[in-house]
Amino acid sequence: MTRANPFQSSSGKKQSSSQQNHPTGDDEFPEPTTGSGFNMWAALQSVFSVAIVIATLFTMWNPSNIFSNQMLDRMFKSSAYEPVKATSIPLTPTPSPRPRIGIVAGHWGNDSGAVCQDGLTEVELNQKIATLVRDDLINEGYDVDLLTEKDERLFEYTALALVSIHNDSCDYINNDATGFKVAAAMSSVFPEKASRLTACLVDRYGSVTNMKYHPNTITKDMTNYHTFNEIHSETTAAIIETGFMNLDRQILTEHTDLIARGISQGVLCFIRNEDLNNKPTQEPTP
Numbered sequence: 001m002t003r004a005n006p007f008q009s010s011s012g013k014k015q016s017s018s019q020q021n022h023p024t025g026d027d028e029f030p031e032p033t034t035g036s037g038f039n040m041w042a043a044l045q046s047v048f049s050v051a052i053v054i055a056t057l058f059t060m061w062n063p064s065n066i067f068s069n070q071m072l073d074r075m076f077k078s079s080a081y082e083p084v085k086a087t088s089i090p091l092t093p094t095p096s097p098r099p100r101i102g103i104v105a106g107h108w109g110n111d112s113g114a115v116c117q118d119g120l121t122e123v124e125l126n127q128k129i130a131t132l133v134r135d136d137l138i139n140e141g142y143d144v145d146l147l148t149e150k151d152e153r154l155f156e157y158t159a160l161a162l163v164s165i166h167n168d169s170c171d172y173i174n175n176d177a178t179g180f181k182v183a184a185a186m187s188s189v190f191p192e193k194a195s196r197l198t199a200c201l202v203d204r205y206g207s208v209t210n211m212k213y214h215p216n217t218i219t220k221d222m223t224n225y226h227t228f229n230e231i232h233s234e235t236t237a238a239i240i241e242t243g244f245m246n247l248d249r250q251i252l253t254e255h256t257d258l259i260a261r262g263i264s265q266g267v268l269c270f271i272r273n274e275d276l277n278n279k280p281t282q283e284p285t286p
């Protein structure tokens with residue numbers, strides 16, 4: 001400790017006595033600012049000198065026509081013209097269209113579908129439900145196309161989702177002929193989306209209407225539904241049979257708003273990517 005201080009002080013003296021020496025990396029003393037200032041000044045001088053030489057050469061070798069009035073005029077005109085050209089591009093804001101959903105009222109515009117003995121037809125029931133679903137989804141901020149069974153718009157139809165609404169037979173089959181069915185268009189290029197739309201419809205429709213789901217009675221008529229082959233392959237589509245017109249007649253005709261809400265909630269679940277795990281919690285298996 002007593003040795004170190006005299007050594008450092010002598011080094012400091014040596015440094016201050018000859019400021020032009022380059023400091024070594026080991027030197028603990030800061031370099032005097034006058035040294036760096038001197039270097040900076042020298043560098044600036046060099047830059048100015050070079051600049052003056054270049055400018056002189058430039059004006060010597062490029063006579064007055066470069067900076068003639070004509071040339072300057074042209075430069076100003078071109079530089080002045082550019083911003084005018086840029087701002088003259090019409091900036092018409094194209095309003096982004098509202099997201100679209102398609103709802104098919106099964107058999108509408110084609111045939112009556114199932115018919116009850118008292119004259120109630122499937123098509124009128126489908127149409128009533130589909131209209132309520134459309135109103136629900138419009139209230140939620142979507143554009144909705146209410147489509148007929150063989151609507152011309154279905155060809156290459158593009159939408160966030162397409163749901164076709166049908167109902168089952170009005171004949172008495174057996175006591176199990178009650179509840180709803182859902183089938184997705186698996187021909188979609190995004191089968192996982194089709195599965196999700198199905199899952200959403202099954203979950204929401206079931207919980208809103210409290211009706212039973214019939215996964216085992218889905219017919220080929222549903223899975224090979226003609227509409228699925230017409231629409232754009234990127235449109236996620238499903239068909240729902242909202243109930244049997246015989247045993248489910250009461251809820252279908254007297255609580256049609258519930259039937260419709262079940263469907264629209266299912267569509268919203270899919271479009272908004274809602275959580276499907278908010279079901280009643282099951283006890284964990286031991």
Ligand SMILES: [Zn+2]
Pocket residue numbers: 106107113114122166167
């Ligand atoms: Zn039908």
